[in-house]
């Protein structure tokens with residue numbers, strides 16, 4: 001049960017169709033959950049209570065319907081949202097390119113220069129022969145957009161919790177930063 005000092009965090013998962021947004025969300029909400037079948041999502045909202053770095057968070061996680069460049073950006077994905085997981089699949093260049101398009105739309109609609117964001121390269125379990133986007137390219141895009149980066153596999157439940165944890169960390173830094181730890185004044189070697 002959430003207490004009065006639980007912090008609310010609204011997170012939206014966005015990206016091209018079929019990159020694994022639903023699989024990632026479900027694996028995070030109720031592990032182990034994975035389904036090889038593909039059921040396109042309209043929109044689905046889940047909640048999860050998470051303890052992170054001394055704080056309690058009530059996370060509202062919105063798994064959006066897959067976007068393409070022509071999808072109208074819903075205003076509700078910009079207003080009151082604390083952070084985003086922008087997902088592509090490592091076997092699809094098109095889904096990788098959509099990340100920047102979606103990121104630009106978020107900044108545009110929210111009217112901000114920067115927003116807590118983790119770029120997630122999904123389906124990292126696929127073979128090297130299937131890979132169309134390198135880890136270095138994912139990292140470079142994240143750096144360019146001022147975002148964090150991780151590759152994950154919802155199928156193998158690898159780095160799924162980590163993707164959300166990185167986002168919690170970035171949101172904490174943005175909205176409820178922890179005070180800097182003071183250096184001990186007696187330590188003889190500190191400068």
Ligand SMILES: Nc1nc2c(ncn2[C@@H]2O[C@H](COP(=O)(O)OP(=O)(O)OP(=O)(O)O)[C@@H](O)[C@H]2O)c(=O)[nH]1
Nearest residue numbers: 017018019020021022023036040041066153154155
């Ligand atoms: N190999 C592999 N396949 C995955 C992974 N995650 C999801 N899939 C498969 O990819 C397909 C699409 O997964 P979804 O989770 O429905 O993708 P989505 O991004 O929510 O799709 P939309 O609802 O259209 O936006 C399904 O067949 C999944 O089984 C993964 O980590 N590895």
